[in-house]
Amino acid sequence: MKRLTLVPLVALLTIPSLCLSGKEDTLPNEVRWVRESGEYANLCRQTFRLAQDAVREQVRNSSKQKIALVMDLDETVLDNSLYQVERHRLGLGFTQDSWSVWVKREEAGLVPGVKSFLSFLRKHPVRVIFLSNRMNENLEPTKSNLRKLGVLGKDDLFLLRMDKQDTKIIRRAEITNGTGRMKKTGPFFVVAYFGDSMGDFPIPSGEAFGKTHFMLPNPMYGKW
Numbered sequence: 001m002k003r004l005t006l007v008p009l010v011a012l013l014t015i016p017s018l019c020l021s022g023k024e025d026t027l028p029n030e031v032r033w034v035r036e037s038g039e040y041a042n043l044c045r046q047t048f049r050l051a052q053d054a055v056r057e058q059v060r061n062s063s064k065q066k067i068a069l070v071m072d073l074d075e076t077v078l079d080n081s082l083y084q085v086e087r088h089r090l091g092l093g094f095t096q097d098s099w100s101v102w103v104k105r106e107e108a109g110l111v112p113g114v115k116s117f118l119s120f121l122r123k124h125p126v127r128v129i130f131l132s133n134r135m136n137e138n139l140e141p142t143k144s145n146l147r148k149l150g151v152l153g154k155d156d157l158f159l160l161r162m163d164k165q166d167t168k169i170i171r172r173a174e175i176t177n178g179t180g181r182m183k184k185t186g187p188f189f190v191v192a193y194f195g196d197s198m199g200d201f202p203i204p205s206g207e208a209f210g211k212t213h214f215m216l217p218n219p220m221y222g223k224w
């Protein structure tokens with residue numbers, strides 16, 4: 001009987017000390033890991049650093065005329081962990097409406113390492129194509145956010161989502177075939193894909209990762 005009474009006592013002693021340890025400490029572990037850990041930041045930087053070598057090699061060896069690099073935006077280029085913090089503090093989860101409000105605020109930050117990677121790309125004959133499931137109606141605030149962060153290139157292309165049927169598979173095919181929205185530019189040879197979700201990549205497993213496919217960590221949300 002004595003053992004049973006100990007459990008609530010320990011809980012009572014522990015809970016107030018957790019509450020007093022600051023608001024950030026009450027965040028879910030996965031959000032804290034992204035916002036505060038050196039592990040997350042270094043893992044992102046490591047990915048971009050390795051990608052830089054691989055892309056340099058791909059560009060050097062490619063005989064193709066028009067080369068592109070396809071990047072997802074959220075949690076690949078843009079850091080939206082503040083949105084996660086705010087939703088958590090409100091006790092609410094993701095909704096399309098609150099997400100759209102967040103996107104229009106243009107307050108997303110940058111994933112560690114992406115700025116220097118993008119400036120490396122600007123020195124090479126590679127077209128950057130941002131392929132994101134942000135809705136196309138939010139194209140302007142998205143560009144504006146990237147501009148404020150100093151990572152928007154004047155020739156960058158955007159393939160955002162028109163509607164539910166407009167999958168990334170469809171948009172990737174437009175890039176490689178030069179069809180649909182890519183009719184004006186013509187087809188591109190894609191040297192690398194970057195994303196935080198399996199849906200960002202044409203080959204979902206195997207040796208492509210680390211060579212032409214580069215994954216960024218995102219423990220906060222996903223379809224796993």
Ligand SMILES: [Mg+2]
Nearest residue numbers: 072074075196
């Ligand atoms: Mg993403």
